[in-house]
Amino acid sequence: MRLHIGSDHAGFALKERVKEHLIAEGHAVTDVGTHSEEAVDYPAYALQVGRAVATGQADLGVLVCGSGLGMEIAANKVHGVRAVQVIDPEFARMARSHNNANVITLAGRYTDEPTAFEIVDTFLATPFEGGRHERRVEGISDIENGGGR
Numbered sequence: 024m025r026l027h028i029g030s031d032h033a034g035f036a037l038k039e040r041v042k043e044h045l046i047a048e049g050h051a052v053t054d055v056g057t058h059s060e061e062a063v064d065y066p067a068y069a070l071q072v073g074r075a076v077a078t079g080q081a082d083l084g085v086l087v088c089g090s091g092l093g094m095e096i097a098a099n100k101v102h103g104v105r106a107v108q109v110i111d112p113e114f115a116r117m118a119r120s121h122n123n124a125n126v127i128t129l130a131g132r133y134t135d136e137p138t139a140f141e142i143v144d145t146f147l148a149t150p151f152e153g154g155r156h157e158r159r160v161e162g163i164s165d166i167e168n169g170g171g172r
């Protein structure tokens with residue numbers, strides 16, 4: 024898969040490990056930064072990864088900050104992004120199968136490495152179920168487009 028990954032300083036260490044893990048699995052990973060633990064502001068990275076996913080440059084995106092929450096909120100401001108903060112692999116599965124989430128955000132300060140690997144692996148391996156969920160995800164897009172059902 025073509026993946027974009029990014030983090031702020033608080034997510035940097037976990038982002039590096041997750042990136043290595045994904046590359047080892049054979050994914051094409053573009054790292055938009057940050058590249059150190061020097062303090063930065065997370066919205067810039069959420070924007071880059073969100074845009075790559077929304078424009079089709081990437082199949083899916085991965086973002087890491089301290090809690091995963093700021094990245095989630097910021098990425099969801101990009102039209103076409105459905106970002107979810109996940110701390111448990113089961114929710115990664117649900118986010119793909121029911122919600123067709125296209126960006127996952129991780130909590131660098133609260134998620135250990137093996138759990139993070141399991142979360143991203145589950146996220147990448149789980150297809151969107153479609154069916155009744157298609158209509159519901161379309162409903163989310165309708166809200167984004169100024170309408171609503």
Ligand code: RB5
Pocket residue numbers: 031033034065088089090091092093094
């Ligand atoms: C940085 O201290 C922290 O606020 C950030 O990484 C993230 O957790 C925000 O949601």
